[in-house]
Amino acid sequence: MPRKPKLSTIMIVEDDPAVLKRLSQTVTESRHxxxxxxxxxxxxxxxxxxxxxxxxLLVDLDLPDGNGMNLIRKIREEALDTQPLVISVFGDEGHVLEAIANGAFGYLHKDDDSFKIEDAIVMLVDGGSPITPSLARHVLRRFQPQSDAYEMLEKLTRRERDILTKVAKGYTSKEIAEMEELSYHTIATHVKNVYRKLSVNSKAEAIFEARRMNLI
Structure with a gap:
């Protein structure tokens, strides 16, 4: 008698009761x-x-007692065998890139009807990366050729790399200043220099670029 295929286990983290109920029902009714x-x-x-x-892990980013981004980061840092999939109302470039930089394998906008939740999860389990089409542009844009990107990377100082690593771990500029025993203004200046050398404008973009180029 053929053995039944192993079902993929899902955890849903969502603070909206109606959405949580709908997502739970979708997973419960799935054969996969x-x-x-x-x-x-x-x-x-x-x-x-x-x-x-x-x-x-099907996770919303905005939770009443924390941030779903930290759950994604926890999975990566502890090397858990769990694949995070974001479902969120946030569709801006910053949130999308930060989620992917922290370890999310997919990102769905809550208003997106191009993906059925079950299909998106199955795609993820099968090795795909379900991303709402309109949001995929944010990711693709970061892979556009930048002729001097790698030259800029070589210009990062050891301290700038160290600060960038701490930023990627979620530390604030104030916390980094205390750890490095430097002034907040000095750390802020280093961060601005990192942004300039990586040709980015935000923390999320900096982390994304640094991980893409294996800098951190």
Whole structure:
């Protein structure tokens, strides 16, 4: 008798009760997926990740007691065998790039109807990266050829690389200043220099570029 295929386990983290219910129902009714957990807070999600990590984390970014981005970062830093998939109302370049830079494998806008949630999760499990088409432009734009990008990377000083690494880990400029025993103004100047050398305008873009080029 053929063995039944293993169902992919899913954890949903969403603070809107109606959306959480709808997503949970979609996963529960799927022949390919199994709902491991559904919760509405950051703290609950952390406990579940530590006890029994799912195959896929379907996560909103705006949570009442934390940020979904930190859950994605936790998965990457602890090398958990869980694939994060963002579903959010935020569709700006900053959020998309920051999520991907922190380890998200896909990003869906809540108003997007081009993907069915089940299909997007299955695509992710099969090795794909489901991204709302209008948001994919943000990612592709960062891969446009930049003739002097790598020359700029070589110009980063050791301290600038160290600060960039700390920024990528989520530390604020004030916290970095205390760690480095430097003034806030000095750290801010270093950060501006990093942005200039990487040809970016935000923290999310800087992290994305640095990881893309294996700088951090």
């Amino acid at each position: 997926l199994m709902l491991r957990a559904a919760c509405s807070t950051f703290s609950s999600a952390v406990k579940i990740l530590e006890l029994d990590p799912p195959d896929v």
